[in-house]
Amino acid sequence: DIVMTQSPLSLPVTPGEPASxxxxxxxxxxxxxxxxxxxWYLQKPGQTPQLLIxxxxxxxxxxxxxxxGSGSGTDFTLKISRVETEDVxxxxxxxxxxxxxxxxxxxxxxxxx
Amino acid sequence: QVQLVQSGGGVVQPGRSLRxxxxxxxxxxxxxxxxxxxxAPGKGLEWVATIWFDGSKKYYADSVRGRFIVSRDDSxxxxxxxxxxxxxxxxxxYYCARITTNWFDPWGQGALVTVSS
Numbered sequence: 356d357i358v359m360t361q362s363p364l365s366l367p368v369t370p371g372e373p374a375s376x377x378x379x380x381x382x383x384x385x386x387x388x389x390x391x392x393x394x395w396y397l398q399k400p401g402q403t404p405q406l407l408i409x410x411x412x413x414x415x416x417x418x419x420x421x422x423x424g425s426g427s428g429t430d431f432t433l434k435i436s437r438v439e440t441e442d443v444x445x446x447x448x449x450x451x452x453x454x455x456x457x458x459x460x461x462x463x464x465x466x467x468x
Numbered sequence: 469q470v471q472l473v474q475s476g477g478g479v480v481q482p483g484r485s486l487r488x489x490x491x492x493x494x495x496x497x498x499x500x501x502x503x504x505x506x507x508a509p510g511k512g513l514e515w516v517a518t519i520w521f522d523g524s525k526k527y528y529a530d531s532v533r534g535r536f537i538v539s540r541d542d543s544x545x546x547x548x549x550x551x552x553x554x555x556x557x558x559x560x561x562y563y564c565a566r567i568t569t570n571w572f573d574p575w576g577q578g579a580l581v582t583v584s585s
């Protein structure tokens with residue numbers, strides 16, 4: 356099984372400042388079609404998870420452009436250019452290359468300083 | 469709009485059974501595979517089961533294989549998770565989610581399952 360490891364697990368951020376979350380996989384997530392099968396989800400407090408980024412770098416519909424995804428191979432990053440208070444929650448990366456099982460990272464809790 | 473509405477959660481004794489339902493609307497249900505994902509209290513997300521768009525393939529996490537059964541009724545646009553031989557460690561919020569190309573979108577609102585005597 357592919358193991359997903361996120362860091363940091365807790366991320367206090369001042370509004371208006373940037374934030375970055377790392378996600379590493381135990382095996383490459385590069386598909387033969389050239390895409391990386393890595394997605395990012397945000398679970399806001401008391402809410403259901405929502406898709407932010409798919410295939411490593413594509414923003415889902417309605418996601419603000421302050422969110423961006425990057426990376427390749429086994430190392431991926433989610434960046435928020437300027438954090439807003441509505442961005443608080445737990446961010447998860449997930450791989451869909453080698454399934455089953457689909458595997459998630461442990462989650463990174465973003466909070467406002 | 470695309471919507472997944474869940475029902476069927478509750479409190480159940482260890483060893484008993486429970487069935488969750490996920491009712492889909494706003495899209496052609498029989499064209500999409502579906503997942504179940506769970507989240508134990510204060511914990512992260514754990515994939516539980518997947519069923520293909522035509523029901524031809526089903527996959528399960530090791531932790532539930534042999535006890536849980538995923539199924540679908542396209543005439544009702546509904547997804548089901550039959551949970552048997554429930555254990556305390558199955559206590560969690562269970563989410564259904566649609567397979568959109570390869571990612572999970574959207575998700576249902578969740579259903580809390582508590583296994584306790």
